[in-house]
Amino acid sequence: MGSAEDRLRGLLAANRSVVSELALPAVLRRIVEAARTVAGARYAALGVIGIDGRLEQFIHSGMDAEVVELIGHLPTGRGVLGALIEEPEPIRLHAISDDPRSVGFPAGHPPMQGFLGVPVRSRGEVFGNLYLAERVDGSDFSPDDEDLVVALAASAGVAIENARLYEESRRRQEWLRASAEISRDLLRPGLGEQVLVRIADAVLRLADADVVTLDFPDRETDAVLADADEPLAYAVRLVVGVARGVGADGLVGTAYRSGPSLAGTAMRERRVVLAEASGPADATLASVAEAGAGGPAMACPLVGEAGVRGAVVVARRAGSRPFTPTDVEMAEQLATHAALALELADGRADEERIAVLEDRHRIARDLHDHVIQRIFATALSLEAVTARATDATLRGALDRAVEDLDETIRRIRASIFELQEPPSSLDARAVLLEVVAAATAGLGLEPTLSLEGPVATVIDPVLLHDVTAVLREGLTNVVKHARCSAVSVRVAATSEDVTVEVTDDGPATRAAGPDGTRRQGSGTPGVRDPADATGRTTHPLERRHRGVANLTTRARDRGGDCTLTTHERETVLRWTALLTP
Amino acid sequence: MDRPADPVTTPVTVFLLDDHEIVRRGLVDLLESHDGFRVVGEAGTAAEALRRIPTLAPQVALLDARLPDGSGIDVCRDVQVSSPGTRCLILTSYDDDDALFAAVMAGASGYLLKQIRGTSLTEAVAHVAAGHSLIDPALVERLLERIRRPLGADTADGGRGHASGRAGSAQAGSRTGTLTDREQEILTLIAEGLTNRQIGERLHLAEKTVKNYVSGLLAKLGFERRTQAAVYGAQHGTEPADHHGRP
Numbered sequence: 014m015g016s017a018e019d020r021l022r023g024l025l026a027a028n029r030s031v032v033s034e035l036a037l038p039a040v041l042r043r044i045v046e047a048a049r050t051v052a053g054a055r056y057a058a059l060g061v062i063g064i065d066g067r068l069e070q071f072i073h074s075g076m077d078a079e080v081v082e083l084i085g086h087l088p089t090g091r092g093v094l095g096a097l098i099e100e101p102e103p104i105r106l107h108a109i110s111d112d113p114r115s116v117g118f119p120a121g122h123p124p125m126q127g128f129l130g131v132p133v134r135s136r137g138e139v140f141g142n143l144y145l146a147e148r149v150d151g152s153d154f155s156p157d158d159e160d161l162v163v164a165l166a167a168s169a170g171v172a173i174e175n176a177r178l179y180e181e182s183r184r185r186q187e188w189l190r191a192s193a194e195i196s197r198d199l200l201r202p203g204l205g206e207q208v209l210v211r212i213a214d215a216v217l218r219l220a221d222a223d224v225v226t227l228d229f230p231d232r233e234t235d236a237v238l239a240d241a242d243e244p245l246a247y248a249v250r251l252v253v254g255v256a257r258g259v260g261a262d263g264l265v266g267t268a269y270r271s272g273p274s275l276a277g278t279a280m281r282e283r284r285v286v287l288a289e290a291s292g293p294a295d296a297t298l299a300s301v302a303e304a305g306a307g308g309p310a311m312a313c314p315l316v317g318e319a320g321v322r323g324a325v326v327v328a329r330r331a332g333s334r335p336f337t338p339t340d341v342e343m344a345e346q347l348a349t350h351a352a353l354a355l356e357l358a359d360g361r362a363d364e365e366r367i368a369v370l371e372d373r374h375r376i377a378r379d380l381h382d383h384v385i386q387r388i389f390a391t392a393l394s395l396e397a398v399t400a401r402a403t404d405a406t407l408r409g410a411l412d413r414a415v416e417d418l419d420e421t422i423r424r425i426r427a428s429i430f431e432l433q434e435p436p437s438s439l440d441a442r443a444v445l446l447e448v449v450a451a452a453t454a455g456l457g458l459e460p461t462l463s464l465e466g467p468v469a470t471v472i473d474p475v476l477l478h479d480v481t482a483v484l485r486e487g488l489t490n491v492v493k494h495a496r497c498s499a500v501s502v503r504v505a506a507t508s509e510d511v512t513v514e515v516t517d518d519g520p521a522t523r524a525a526g527p528d529g530t531r532r533q534g535s536g537t538p539g540v541r542d543p544a545d546a547t548g549r550t551t552h553p554l555e556r557r558h559r560g561v562a563n564l565t566t567r568a569r570d571r572g573g574d575c576t577l578t579t580h581e582r583e584t585v586l587r588w589t590a591l592l593t594p
Numbered sequence: 595m596d597r598p599a600d601p602v603t604t605p606v607t608v609f610l611l612d613d614h615e616i617v618r619r620g621l622v623d624l625l626e627s628h629d630g631f632r633v634v635g636e637a638g639t640a641a642e643a644l645r646r647i648p649t650l651a652p653q654v655a656l657l658d659a660r661l662p663d664g665s666g667i668d669v670c671r672d673v674q675v676s677s678p679g680t681r682c683l684i685l686t687s688y689d690d691d692d693a694l695f696a697a698v699m700a701g702a703s704g705y706l707l708k709q710i711r712g713t714s715l716t717e718a719v720a721h722v723a724a725g726h727s728l729i730d731p732a733l734v735e736r737l738l739e740r741i742r743r744p745l746g747a748d749t750a751d752g753g754r755g756h757a758s759g760r761a762g763s764a765q766a767g768s769r770t771g772t773l774t775d776r777e778q779e780i781l782t783l784i785a786e787g788l789t790n791r792q793i794g795e796r797l798h799l800a801e802k803t804v805k806n807y808v809s810g811l812l813a814k815l816g817f818e819r820r821t822q823a824a825v826y827g828a829q830h831g832t833e834p835a836d837h838h839g840r841p
Contacts, residue, residue, distance in 0.1 A: 381687055381688075382614075385687045385708060386614040386616060386617050386687065386708070387614075387616055389617060389620065389687065389708040389709070389710075390614070390616040390617045390619060390620035391620070392620070392709075392710045393617070393620030393621055393623060393624045393710065393715075394619070394620050394623045394624070396624055396710050397620075397623040397624040397626075397627035398627075400627045400628070401627060415710050415711070416711060418710070419709045419710050419711045419712075422687070422708065422709050423709065426687065426688065426689060429688070430688075430689065442689070442691070464689065464690075465690070466690050467689075467690040467691045467693075467694045467733060467736075467737075468689075468690065468691060469689075469691040469740065470690075470691050470694055470695075470733060470736050470737045470740050471733070471736055473736075473739070473740070506690075508730040508732040508733045508736075509732075592732075592736075
C-alpha cells in the first residue's frame with residue numbers, strides 16, 4: 014500500500030466519484046467500489062437496512078458471479094453484519110470467526126478473515142452499512158483504514174441523500190406533469206371513463222404500485238352512503254370500477270363488502286388509510302390481494318360535493334417496501350383529480366339531461382299550443398257541419414273524420430304526457446306507461462295505450478298494484494303465446510269502476526269456437542280447448558286461460574270480473590274492478 | 595240573472611275564454627249550429643275575461659284552464675264572486691286527472707276535455723246552464739285523497755326498475771309534506787265548492803288572502819309549473835301567432 018498522501022488522494026477521488034452520480038442505484042454501486050479501493054479490500058459490500066431491520070439490499074463487489082450463484086442467497090443481516098445494524102459503530106476484526114456474534118458462512122462461501130464494518134448515515138438515520146473483508150495484501154485492516162472508510166461513509170451518506178432528493182424531485186416533477194395532463198383531460202368533454210383510467214395509470218406509475226383500483230359503492234346502495242349513516246354505510250358493497258396493473262382485467266366488476274375493507278374505512282373516515290395485507294384472504298384488501306398485490310396498500314377517499322363517492326386503492330406486491338409520505342401525498346392529490354372528474358362528469362350529464370328535458374318541454378308545449386288546438390278547432394267546425402249535413406253518406410264520412418281527429422288528439426296528449434313527465438313512480442299514468450313498455454319490450458311492436466277518465470285520481474296505490482299485475486300478466490301472455498302484430502291496452506276509470514282491456518290479434522284466436530266467448534272462473538278448471546281434446550299438445554289459448562285464473566281472483570275480490578274473449582280477429586282480456594267493492 | 599224558463603226559445607248565453615282564436619272560432623261554430631246557444635262574448639286573456647264577464651253576465655263561461663296571463667282557475671274563482679249567476683266549465687287539452695283537479699280547484703261546475711267525442715259539449719253546457727254539476731262528488735273525494743295521500747312507497751312496486759327511485763321519494767316528500775294545516779283547510783273548503791269570499795268569511799280572512807292561498811296551493815300541487823312555462827314562452831315571443839292580448 015502506498016503512502017498516506019496516496020491514500021488521501023485515493024479517498025478524494027473516491028469522494029468525487031461517489032458524489033458525481035445522482036441515480037441512487039449507481040451511487041450505491043460507486044460507494045461499494047470506492048470503499049473497496051480506499052481500504053485495499055478484496056471484498057466490499059453495502060447492506061441497505063429495510064424497514065424491518067433486516068438487509069433489504071446487498072450490493073457487493075469482488076466476488077465472482079459463479080461463486081455468488083453457488084452461495085444461493087445474499088446475506089440478510091445476521092451474525093456480525095447484524096451486530097452493526099443493532100449498534101451502528103465501526104467494527105474492525107482480525108478474523109470474523111473470532112467474534113462471538115459470528116454465525117459462520119454458508120456452504121460455498123469463500124473464506125473471509127479480516128473484517129471492517131462502518132455504518133452509513135443519511136438524514137440522521139442509519140441508511141446501511143459498508144462491509145469490507147480480506148485486505149488484498151493479506152494484512153489486517155488498520156485504524157487508518159477505518160478512518161478512511163468512515164470518511165468515505167460520510168460522503169456516501171451525503172451522496173445518498175442527494176440521490177434521494179433528486180429522485181424525489183424527479184418524481185414530483187413527473188407527478189406535476191401527470192397532474193397537468195389530467196387537468197387538461199378533465200377539461201376536455203367526452204373523455205368520460207377514460208379520465209379515470211388515466212388517473213389510475215398515473216397513480217400506478219408514480220406510486221410505483223402493482224395494482225390500482227377505483228372502487229365505487231354499488232349503484233343500488235349509493236344513496237345510503239350519502240346519508241353518512243354509519244351502520245348503513247358499513248353495509249354498503251363496493252364494486253371495482255376501474256383497475257390497472259396486475260390482474261386488473263379480472264378485478265373490474267368485483268364486489269366486496271365495504272365494512273371491513275380499507276376502501277370502506279377511507280370512505281367513512283374521509284382520509285387516506287394505509288395497511289399491509291396479512292395475506293390473500295385479508296378482508297381489508299380482498300380485491301387487490303386476490304389479484305396478486307398482497308403487500309403494502311393504501312386507500313384514498315374520493316370526496317365529492319355530495320359526499321364520498323368512492324376510493325382509490327393502491328397496492329404493491331407482498332414484500333415490497335411500504336408507501337412513503339410522498340407516495341401518500343401524491344395518491345391523495347390524484348384522488349382529488351379523480352373526484353373532480355366524477356363531479357364534472359355528473360355536471361355534464363345533468364346539463365345534457367336538462368337540455369333534453371327543455372327540448373322535450375318545448376316540443377310538448379308546441380304540440381299543446383299549436384297542434385292540439387288546431388286539430389280540436391277543426392274537429393269542432395267539422396262537428397258543427399255534421400249537425401247540418403242531411404246526406405247520410407256525408408254525415409258518416411264527417412263522423413269518421415271527427416273520430417279520427419279525436420283519436421289523434423288522444424295520441425298527442427299521450428305523447429305530451431310522456432314528453433313532460435320524467436318517469437316517476439308517483440303517478441299512476443306514468444306507472445302504467447312504464448309497465449306496458451316493459452312488458453312488451455320483447456314484442457317488437459309498439460303497443461297502444463289509451464287511458465280514459467281520471468285514471469290517476471281513481472286508481473289508488475292498492476288498486477294500482479292490481480292493475481299493473483293484470484297488465485303484466487295479460488301482456489306477458491300475449492308476448493309468450495300469441496304471435497300478434499298489434500296490441501292495444503285500454504285503462505278506463507270512472508267514479509264507480511276501473512276497466513283494463515288488453516287486446517291482441519294473435520293467431521290463438523283461430524282455435525276459438527263459433528261464438529268465441531269463454532268465461533273464466535265459476536269454479537270450473539277453464540274451458541278445454543277443442544284442439545286439446547283431440548290429443549294434441551296444450552293449445553296456447555288453453556295456457557292463456559290458465560294464466561287468467563289468478564287475475565279472476567283479483568277481480569272477484571274487488572267485486573269485478575275477468576274474461577278472456579276470442580273473436581274472429583282478436584283476443585280481448587277484460588278485467589274490471591269496483592272502486593268500492 | 596234570471597234562468598231561462600224555456601231553453602228552446604231563450605238560448606243559453608255563453609262566454610268563451612281561450613287564448614287560441616281558432617279554438618274560439620270552432621266553439622262558436624259548434625255552439626251556434628245549435629239553436630239553444632248564443633255566444634255573447636269571448637276573450638283571449640284572463641284579464642279581458644275578468645273585465646267582460648261581469649258586464650255580460652252569461653249563463654255559462656267556458657274557460658281554458660291555462661292562459662298566457664294566468665289560469666282559468668283564478669278566473670273562475672273571481673267570476674263566482676263578480677258574476678254569481680255565471681256557471682263555469684273548465685276546458686283543457688291535458689288529461690282527465692288534470693282537468694278534474696283544475697275544475698275542483700276552480701269551483702267550476704265541470705270540465706271538458708278538448709276532444710269532440712265523449713262528453714258532448716252542447717249537452718254539458720246545457721246541463722250546467724240548468725244548474726247541475728258535472729263533477730261526481732265521489733271523484734272529488736278521491737281527488738282530495740290523492741292530493742293528501744303520502745305518495746311514493748306503496749306505489750313504487752307498480753313500476754319495474756325505477757332508475758329514479760330516489761328522486762321519486764324526494765318528490766313525494768315535497769308534494770305531501772309541504773301543505774300547511776291552513777292550506778289543507780282551504781283545500782277542503784275549495785272542494786266543498788265555497789267561493790273565495792265564503793272561505794274568507796268562514797276563516798276570518800280577507801278575500802285577497804284566500805286568493806293568495808289558492809295560488810300557493812296551485813303552485814305546490816304542480817299546476818302552476820306548466821302554466822308558468824306557457825307564460826315564459828309568451829313573454830319571450832316563442833308562442834304561436836294566434837295568441838291574443840299579450841300581457
